[in-house]
Amino acid sequence: xxxxxxxxxxxxxxxxGKIDDLLKNAFKGxxxxxxxxxxxxxxxxxxxxxxxxxxxxxxxxxxxNFDQVYNAALAVEMLHNFTLVHDDIIDNxxxxxxxxxxxxxxxxxxxxxTGDILLAVAYEFLLKDCNGNAKSxxxxxxxxxxxxxEGQSMDTDFESKHKVSINEYILMIxxxxxxxxxxxxxxxxxxxxxTKREIEALANYGLNLGIAFQIQDDLLxxxxxxxxxxxxxxxxxxxxxxxxxxxxxxxxxxxDDRKRMQNVILKNGVRWNQVKxxxxxxxRLGVLEDAKNKIKYYSDKALNSLADIKExxxxxxxWLTDQLIKRTR
Amino acid sequence: xxxxxxxxxxxxxxxxGKIDDLLKNAFKGxxxxxxxxxxxxxxxxxxxxxxxxxxxxxxxxxxxNFDQVYNAALAVEMLHNFTLVHDDIIDNxxxxxxxxxxxxxxxxxxxxxTGDILLAVAYEFLLKDCNGNAKSxxxxxxxxxxxxxEGQSMDTDFESKHKVSINEYILMIxxxxxxxxxxxxxxxxxxxxxTKREIEALANYGLNLGIAFQIQDDLLxxxxxxxxxxxxxxxxxxxxxxxxxxxxxxxxxxxDDRKRMQNVILKNGVRWNQVKxxxxxxxRLGVLEDAKNKIKYYSDKALNSLADIKExxxxxxxWLTDQLIKRTR
Numbered sequence: 001x002x003x004x005x006x007x008x009x010x011x012x013x014x015x016x017g018k019i020d021d022l023l024k025n026a027f028k029g030x031x032x033x034x035x036x037x038x039x040x041x042x043x044x045x046x047x048x049x050x051x052x053x054x055x056x057x058x059x060x061x062x063x064x065n066f067d068q069v070y071n072a073a074l075a076v077e078m079l080h081n082f083t084l085v086h087d088d089i090i091d092n093x094x095x096x097x098x099x100x101x102x103x104x105x106x107x108x109x110x111x112x113x114t115g116d117i118l119l120a121v122a123y124e125f126l127l128k129d130c131n132g133n134a135k136s137x138x139x140x141x142x143x144x145x146x147x148x149x150e151g152q153s154m155d156t157d158f159e160s161k162h163k164v165s166i167n168e169y170i171l172m173i174x175x176x177x178x179x180x181x182x183x184x185x186x187x188x189x190x191x192x193x194x195t196k197r198e199i200e201a202l203a204n205y206g207l208n209l210g211i212a213f214q215i216q217d218d219l220l221x222x223x224x225x226x227x228x229x230x231x232x233x234x235x236x237x238x239x240x241x242x243x244x245x246x247x248x249x250x251x252x253x254x255x256d257d258r259k260r261m262q263n264v265i266l267k268n269g270v271r272w273n274q275v276k277x278x279x280x281x282x283x284r285l286g287v288l289e290d291a292k293n294k295i296k297y298y299s300d301k302a303l304n305s306l307a308d309i310k311e312x313x314x315x316x317x318x319w320l321t322d323q324l325i326k327r328t329r
Numbered sequence: 330x331x332x333x334x335x336x337x338x339x340x341x342x343x344x345x346g347k348i349d350d351l352l353k354n355a356f357k358g359x360x361x362x363x364x365x366x367x368x369x370x371x372x373x374x375x376x377x378x379x380x381x382x383x384x385x386x387x388x389x390x391x392x393x394n395f396d397q398v399y400n401a402a403l404a405v406e407m408l409h410n411f412t413l414v415h416d417d418i419i420d421n422x423x424x425x426x427x428x429x430x431x432x433x434x435x436x437x438x439x440x441x442x443t444g445d446i447l448l449a450v451a452y453e454f455l456l457k458d459c460n461g462n463a464k465s466x467x468x469x470x471x472x473x474x475x476x477x478x479e480g481q482s483m484d485t486d487f488e489s490k491h492k493v494s495i496n497e498y499i500l501m502i503x504x505x506x507x508x509x510x511x512x513x514x515x516x517x518x519x520x521x522x523x524t525k526r527e528i529e530a531l532a533n534y535g536l537n538l539g540i541a542f543q544i545q546d547d548l549l550x551x552x553x554x555x556x557x558x559x560x561x562x563x564x565x566x567x568x569x570x571x572x573x574x575x576x577x578x579x580x581x582x583x584x585d586d587r588k589r590m591q592n593v594i595l596k597n598g599v600r601w602n603q604v605k606x607x608x609x610x611x612x613r614l615g616v617l618e619d620a621k622n623k624i625k626y627y628s629d630k631a632l633n634s635l636a637d638i639k640e641x642x643x644x645x646x647x648w649l650t651d652q653l654i655k656r657t658r
Contacts, residue, residue, distance in 0.1 A: 035482035086445060090438040109419040109485065112441060116415060117478045119448065123471040127464060134463040135456060142452040149446045153364035156438065 008319045012053065015066070019052045020044075022074055026121065038106050038114040039121070042081050045097045050324075051076040054184035055191075057320070058202045061313040064192020071128040072191055075141070076184050078122035083148050083180075085115040090156065098230070119145070129191055137187050144183030151176025158242040162265055169247050170211065178210025201308040205317060208302035212295045213324055218243035219291045220329065222279055228328045234275030240268045244294070248287045257281060299325050337648045341382065344395070348381045351403055355450065367435050367443040368450070371410050374426045379653075380405040383513035384520075386649070387531045390642040393521020400457040401520055404470070405513050407451035412477050412509075414444040419485065427559070448474070458520055466516050473512030480505025487571040491594055498576050499540065507539025530637040534646060537631035541624045542653055547572035548620045549658065551608050557657045563604030569597045573623070577616045586610060628654050 023043045030036040052073035059069040087093075088101040089111050095101060103111035123141075130137050154172040158164050185206030189199040220229065221236040222245060236243045250261045260281060264270055270278055282288050299321050306314050352372045359365040381402035388398040416422075417430040418440050424430060432440035452470075459466050483501040487493050514535030518528040549558065550565040551574060565572045579590045589610060593599055599607055611617055628650050635643050 032479060032482050032486060034486050035479060086441050089441060112415050112418060112444075113478055113482055113485075115441075115445075116448075117475065117482075119445075120471060120475040120478055123452075123467065124475065127468055127471065130464055134467065135459055138452065138463065138467055139456055142449060142456065146446065146449040146453065149442055149449055150361060150364060153361050153442055153446075156442075157361060157363050 004315060005319060008316050011316070015053060015056055016049045018070075019049045019073060019077065022070060023077060026074060026078070026125070034110070035113060035117055038102055038110050039117055041105065042085055042102055042114065042118070043078070045099055047077070047080075047097065049077060051080050051180065051184045053320070054181060054206055055188035057316060058185040058188025058194075058206075059192030061202060061309050061317070062189050062192040062194030062198045064188075064194070069129055069188055069191045071125040072137070072187055075122040075126035075129075076180070076187070078118045078125065079141070079145060079148075080180065082115045082118040082122065083152070085111055085118065087152060089115075090152070126187075133190050137190050140183050140186045140190070144180050147175040147179035151179070159240075161242070164242045164247055166244075166247055166251065169242065169244060173211060173214040174207070177214040178207050181210035181213070182207035197308050201305050204305035205302045208298045208305065209321060209324065212298035212302060212321075215244045215291055215295050215298070216325055216327070218245055219288065219295070220327075221245075222275075222282060223288060224328060230329055232272070234270075234272070234279070237264065237270045237275055237278050238272055240264055240270070244291055245282055245287050248290055249282055249285050252285055252287070253281075257285065295325050333644060334648060337645050340645070344382060344385055345378045347399075348378045348402060348406065351399060352406060355403060355407070355454070363439070364442060364446055367431055367439050368446055370434065371414055371431055371443065371447070372407070374428055376406070376409075376426065378406060380409050380509065380513045382649070383510060383535055384517035386645060387514040387517025387523075387535075388521030390531060390638050390646070391518050391521040391523030391527045393517075393523070398458055398517055398520045400454040401466070401516055404451040404455035404458075405509070405516070407447045407454065408470070408474060408477075409509065411444045411447040411451065412481070414440055414447065416481055418444075419481070455516075462519050466519050469512050469515045469519070473509050476504040476508035480508070488569075490571070493571045493576055495573075495576055495580065498571065498573060502540060502543040503536070506543040507536050510539035510542070511536035526637050530634050533634035534631045537627045537634060538650060538653065541627035541631060541650075544573045544620055544624050544627070545654055545656070547574055548617065548624070549656075550574075551604075551611060552617060553657060559658055561601070563599075563601070563608070566593065566599050566604055566607050567601055569593055569599070573620055574611055574616050577619055578611055578614050581616070582610075582614055586614065624654050 024040075026043060027036045027040040055069050055073040055076055056066045060066065084096060085102050088096055089103045089108060093101050094104055099105075101111075102114055106114075123138075126137065126141055127134070151172055151174070154168075155176055158168075158172065182203050183206070185202040186199060189202040194202070218236065221243065222234055224233060226233050236246070246261075246264070250258070250265075253261050260278075264278075303318060303321055306317055309317075353369075355372060356365045356369040384398050384402040384405055385395045389395065413425060414431050417425055418432045418437060422430050423433055428434075430440075431443055435443075452467075455466065455470055456463065480501055480503070483497075484505055487497075487501065511532050512535070514531040515528060518531040523531070547565065550572065551563055553562060555562050565575070575590075575593070579587070579594075582590050589607075593607075632647060632650055635646055638646075
């Protein structure tokens with residue numbers, strides 16, 4: 001481990017701890033408790049806090065500092081948690097970050113309202129860090145919110161669609177995942193006082209990083225080590241999800257392979273004991289390699305976007321990008 | 330009907346028509362349709378559009394005009410519809426404004442996401458009308474959103490509480506209903522360029538009007554003419570809702586009357602054929618008169634708040650207030 005790397009890990013751990021502490025206090029003293037306690041439950045769960053980190057780093061990269069944007073950093077994490085709470089209802093998920101999902105621990109009605117209040121408080125916090133730039137910051141945040149709703153809706157549509165192209169998939173993950181990372185970088189850069197050029201550079205970094213991150217997510221579902229991953233391998237296949245791997249495999253397969261792929265659609269997924277066979281098919285078709293290339297493509301594009309950022313400020317983004325595409329869970 | 334009144338009715342009808350038209354176009358051309366079509370469905374339903382009207386009138390009352398605030402007017406109606414969609418899921422309501430509720434027409438997942446996108450687009454529209462005042466407008470709007478969530482949560486809590494005081498009730502309706510009317514007047518006045526004094530005057534008008542409106546709502550449930558009201562009389566009693574009438578009756582009743590009131594709590598409501606008996610009890614206890622007095626008290630307070638507004642601009646608020654407390658549905 002190089003000295004640079006160690007420095008970055010320490011910074012990440014320190015800021016993650018700070019964000020965790022601030023989130024713990026964000027809902028304190030608010031009433032009614034039947035609304036804010038479930039909100040605190042979800043905010044206190046273990047997250048990577050990557051989105052707040054992007055806000056902080058983007059502010060600093062343009063000459064701003066962390067103190068200017070802590071409220072904005074909390075706001076993006078609250079927005080993220082709002083999406084998790086509502087998406088978990090929609091997906092009928094039982095677990096999240098190793099704990100019960102909100103609608104399972106409480107009930108659906110509580111989870112709907114808790115999502116709503118997380119979003120409201122997110123706006124409240126974001127506004128605290130806004131000054132003359134309120135309109136452009138609020139516009140970016142709101143656009144991020146709209147895109148994440150649109151992305152979730154597209155993702156749900158994909159479930160009943162028999163044919164989804166790679167372009168449609170990329171548009172969906174841009175909206176569902178990457179637009180939020182783009183927004184984090186953008187508002188960090190605006191609040192930090194960046195130039196138009198710097199703001200666009202960082203926003204592009206976030207967008208492309210987000211795309212790489214999501215394809216990596218799809219890849220991990222089939223290539224991860226089950227013990228490190230923390231959940232069963234092949235869950236996406238079992239659910240019949242239209243992931244990057246799946247769409248690509250369907251696109252390039254022929255003959256019996258193609259029939260096998262189409263069977264997943266007809267049967268709305270595979271059985272757990274078929275996962276190994278499909279993994280072998282993916283390997284044979286080269287879609288795992290293909291996905292790795294795409295991850296490399298988008299993460300390179302992310303880093304190339306940073307040409308306008310000072311080299312000393314750029315280093316940590318290189319480290320962060322490397323961490324995310326090397327991650328094993 | 331006086332000439333003044335006729336003028337006000339014409340203005341209301343004209344602006345309501347304009348708001349309806351603008352709402353019809355608000356979701357046009359947006360994708361995915363699976364998200365925006367349900368949103369258009371709810372926006373196209375017949376509403377009174379009172380909240381947009383408050384925005385328009387408040388802007389004009391401080392020397393601004395309607396054109397400055399149409400987007401803000403749409404935003405408050407979208408926010409209102411967001412609350413309707415999520416509340417209808419929570420209350421498991423089947424009908425709204427004579428049509429199927431969104432989660433009945435589509436499904437629950439669609440309704441959750443549609444509520445979310447209505448809120449997102451509300452912020453988008455509001456921002457269009459903001460300039461140097463973005464921070465204070467956004468803060469007011471966000472506070473309104475938070476209060477409506479808190480109010481809905483309190484209302485749900487009341488269902489399982491055996492004892493709710495009039496003060497708790499007033500706090501609940503302040504948050505669930507009145508805070509939104511207050512916010513509409515406040516942002517209209519800010520965007521119209523009002524002084525601090527004018528803004529507070531109009532905000533107080535909205536707050537007190539909202540309280541009067543909600544108590545009137547509770548009263549209508551038992552005193553309305555079924556044919557005009559459009560739904561069965563006594564629905565709140567059947568559901569065992571903690572309305573102004575119910576809380577007051579429980580508070581002042583004694584002996585057998587008190588037992589009868591407590592029975593409603595124990596049995597989570599009354600049977601439809603008991604409504605008439607309970608109405609007689611309400612009359613005997615004087616709680617209908619009491620409610621009328623409270624409506625008068627809050628509507629007077631609303632109008633007295635307008636002392637700082639020019640008399641020619643004040644007239645329409647007197648007319649509007651009169652309409653709302655005289656309404657029969």
